[in-house]
Amino acid sequence: MAALKFAGMDDTDSEDELPPGWEERSTKDGWVYYANHDEMKTQWEHPKTGKKKRCAGDLPYGWEQETDEKGQIVYVDHINKRTTYFDPRQAFTVEDVVLKPKRYDGNTAALEILQGRDLSDRVVVITGGNSGIGFETARSFALHGAHVILACRNLTRANKAVTLIQQEWHKAKVEAIMCDLASLQSVREFADAFKAKKLPLHILVCNAAVCTQPWSLTADGLESTFQTCHLGHFLLVRCLQDVLRRSAPARVVVVSSESHRFTDLLDSSGKVDLALLSPPKSEYWSMVAYNRAKLCNILFSSELHRRLSPHGVTCNAVHPGNMMYTSIHRSWWLMTLLFTLARPFTKSMGHVLPSNS
DSSP states (O other): OHHHHHTTOSOOOOTTOOOTTEEEEEOTTSBEEEEETTTTEEESSOTTTOOOOBBOSSOOTTEEEEEOTTSOEEEEETTTTEEESSOGGGGGBTTTOOOOOOOOOTTOOHHHHTTTOOOTTOEEEEETTTSHHHHHHHHHHHTTTOEEEEEESOHHHHHHHHHHHHHHOTTOEEEEEEOOTTOHHHHHHHHHHHHHTTOOOOEEEEOOOOOSOOOOBOTTSSBHHHIIIIIHHHHHHHHHHHHHHHTOSEEEEEEOOGGGGGOOOBOTTSSBOGGGGSOOGGGOOHHHHHHHHHHHHHHHHHHHHHHHGGGTEEEEEEOOOTTOOSGGGTTOHHHHHHHHHHGGGSOOGGGOOSOOO
């Protein structure tokens, strides 16, 4: 017996284990039945316990129920590109379901957080959704059924991201619309284009950002890091807040950073100095500009939640992780080097999701 146990072949004759010759199957509507191949018969009751079972819930997202050439029901997993006769819901029959609180940590992948959630009635807008954190967020939402709109300044890259997601699951509802946060006119045009679709808006992820950029002014006459990281998103939320309120419960997620702790907006006398947000070239340092923009994100998120939460719209600011390897640092070789060295010790893109709604 010890040798059998060591080999993984010890007696596992539990109450639910089927006798030899029996197979567990399920009907199209999820009821479990039992087939006896020796006697060529089927029955609803478990051959040992006499109990009936039913599969819990709908098929996991990415799965479809189809019929093969012999008329038998098969289950197609479009995400992992596989087909099986086994109903994936049979792992969660009504008798077996045990509700346990989920615990997430730095090793939890984005798709794990949304596992089992049906987001087919949700509309999500993500700025900067063509790469990095934004792309993984868009991918995770889309693979769970949400209608995802990528708000990006580079439509070529955005459409490539759309294609990549749709290659994973041909039924993914994802599209791209032009939105350059460095242009207030472009932000307004995006908001108008979105409203023209007559869609609700359940989740708005303010993700796009730039970092370590050389000093430059936007067409609106503002320092580019401040406008892209903060002011553009501020205007976007302002333009779409009526849609968010009509779509309640809804939420806004602002991707900020722990770096907001390393700056302030006060002058030498301790008063708020708004001139620090868009400084002249002689007073500009790229990392300080980024830190200040991220501090604005935090303050904005807090005030937005205070104003909109009574109307069913929540707002959260998140820190995605330290030294994450994305393209945000591409403008400065030193930051690229630091991020490269830290890469083996930090979270990957697949382990980030700014919202688990």
